[in-house]
Amino acid sequence: MKSLLETVLSRAPKRTSHAQVVDQLGRAIVSGEFPVGSILPGDPELAARFRVSRTVLREAMKTLAAKGMIVPRARIGTRVTPRKEWNLFDAEILTWHFACGVDEEFLQHLSEVRLAFETHAAALAARNASDAEIATMMRLAVAMSHANHTAETLAEADLRFHLSVLDASGNPFLRTVGSLIEAALVGIFRLSSPTDDVGGIDEVAQNHIRIVEEIGKRDEAGARQAMEYVIRYGRDRIHQALQTETGEGA
Structure with missing residues (x-):
């Protein structure tokens, strides 16, 4: 399926x-x-x-x-x-919001929840991840750098990476926010994909590789900061795309 x-x-x-x-x-x-x-x-x-x-x-x-x-x-x-x-952690409800059109306030709320959960998951991964899990996360991050990615395949690679961090956190409750992350990535890549920009794929891949490097060093604060940067980076891409759609960025 x-x-x-x-x-x-x-x-x-x-x-x-x-x-x-x-x-x-x-x-x-x-x-x-x-x-x-x-x-x-x-x-x-x-x-x-x-x-x-x-x-x-x-x-x-x-x-x-x-x-x-x-x-x-x-x-x-x-x-x-x-x-x-409404259960806003439900993947379908989130996806319907993106399909019907989202505003800045909705995106801000979504990014705030991701910043709360995913940054902590990255810190826990730095504490708890096994060497095998770190190797898997690095493989998934590097796979994001493939030059032949389409918007769809890059979004799928991005999702696999973020879910692997949740898994490596060792906290089973964090895995339940996977649908929220999935829906957020749907919105990000439908509005603005890094594949549209020269060097965009490499930049995204390097940002994710940096997360794994911090996790591999067992640096909880560094992993948290690296994940925060990635989430804010995606949020800013959507913000710019929405401004362009409305003509505010012209």
């Missing part, structure tokens, strides 16, 4: 009717077509809209309810919940 990153970047369609309904209805909620606090149309109308059976529709609604996006109310209908109740 393809990862979420591969699916989003390749724009591959969802395979099952259930997945298609979850995706389309989730996007409609995130985009504001069905605003927070509103009551969704009834089952007959939604089933006709998505051309699925009521059984498929109800299963899709259960999935969205589990994500915290909707709540059924007896004799009232299904209401869209406040955004603060």
Whole structure:
């Protein structure tokens, strides 16, 4: 099965009717077509809209309810919940935000969470990683320097590296933020890929190699700082891309 990153970047369609309904209805909620606090149309109308059976529709609604996006109310209908109740660590919800368009505030919040989790993961990796794990991280970082990378393959290589750092931290709870990192990388590489710039791939690879070097030296502070630089670098790329899109950087 393809990862979420591969699916989003390749724009591959969802395979099952259930997945298609979850995706389309989730996007409609995130985009504001069905605003927070509103009551969704009834089952007959939604089933006709998505051309699925009521059984498929109800299963899709259960999935969205589990994500915290909707709540059924007896004799009232299904209401869209406040955004603060949504599970923003859910990879699909994050991806829908990027698909519908994100603003500076959303990106700032996302980068703040990454800075909190991933920098600490890098410091823990410097303390706990085995020699084999360090060798794996270095191999993944070096693989990012391949000149024939496309935006998609570089994004996939980047994701594999960051997940390897979470694994090497030795803290199983940190691995659960992998979907957040994956969605963040989807946004970064869709808006602005290093493959678009001369020398961009080499710069990104060297930034990641520096993280492994600090981990290999067992320098927790150095690993933390190197990871922080990489996250801020990606955040700044998105900021510049958004400014260019809006004409502010012209």
